[in-house]
Amino acid sequence: MVKKKKDDTTEEKILAAARKVFTTKGMAGARMQDIADEAGINKAMLHYYFRDKDKLFEVIFMEEANKFFPKINIIFESEAPLFEKIELFVNEYIDEMVENPYLPWFIMNEANRDAEQFFAKVWAMTKNPRPMKFLEQIEKEVKKGTIKRVNPLHLLLNLLSMTIFPFIARPMIIKNLKMSAQQFDEVIEQRRKEIPKFIIESIKK
Incomplete structure (x- = not known):
C-alpha cells in the first residue's frame, strides 16, 4: 500500500485556519470541526494532518516562538540605551499578544501541566530568551547613578507582567468594566506608551 504524501499547501491552509479560529474562539473554545470548516x-x-487540537496548537506555538524569541533577544543584546530598550520590549510583546492573544493561556496551561517537560521542548526547538545583558545593563545604570536603585529582575518582571496580564x-x-x-483594543494600544512611561518615570533620577 502506497502511503499518501502530505501536501504542504494543505498544511499551511490548516495552520492559517487554526490561527484564525484560535484567535477568535480561544484555545478552549476552538473545535477541530471549526478549523476544518475554516480551512475548507x-x-x-x-485529523490526517494533525491528530488533535493540542498537536495543532503546539505546531503554531513553536512557529510563533521561533519568530518571536529571536526578536526579543535582539532587543536584549543590542547596544540601545536602556529606556529605548524598555519601549522596544513593550511594543514587541504587545505586537505578539495582539496577533496571537491565545498564546499566554497556552503557555500557562502547559507550564502548569508539566513545566519542566514543556520548557525543555520549547528551548530545544527555539532560541530561548537571553535577558542577561539587559539585566547587567540595568545594574550598570544604577551604579552610574542614571537611574534609581532597582532590582534588575524585578524590573524585568514588572515589564512582563504589565504587558502580558x-x-x-x-x-x-471586559466583563467587569463593561x-x-x-x-x-484601544486601551491596549494606549498601553504601548503608558507602560514604558510608567516604568521609566519610576526609575529615572
Whole structure:
C-alpha cells in the first residue's frame, strides 16, 4: 500500500485556519470541526494532518516562538540605551499578544501541566530568551547613578507582567468594566506608551 504524501499547501491552509479560529474562539473554545470548516476541508482530512487540537496548537506555538524569541533577544543584546530598550520590549510583546492573544493561556496551561517537560521542548526547538545583558545593563545604570536603585529582575518582571496580564485577564476586564472588544483594543494600544512611561518615570533620577 502506497502511503499518501502530505501536501504542504494543505498544511499551511490548516495552520492559517487554526490561527484564525484560535484567535477568535480561544484555545478552549476552538473545535477541530471549526478549523476544518475554516480551512475548507473535512474533519477526516484535518485529523490526517494533525491528530488533535493540542498537536495543532503546539505546531503554531513553536512557529510563533521561533519568530518571536529571536526578536526579543535582539532587543536584549543590542547596544540601545536602556529606556529605548524598555519601549522596544513593550511594543514587541504587545505586537505578539495582539496577533496571537491565545498564546499566554497556552503557555500557562502547559507550564502548569508539566513545566519542566514543556520548557525543555520549547528551548530545544527555539532560541530561548537571553535577558542577561539587559539585566547587567540595568545594574550598570544604577551604579552610574542614571537611574534609581532597582532590582534588575524585578524590573524585568514588572515589564512582563504589565504587558502580558491584560491579555490573560481580557475576559474579566471586559466583563467587569463593561467594555467592548474595541474599547479593550484601544486601551491596549494606549498601553504601548503608558507602560514604558510608567516604568521609566519610576526609575529615572
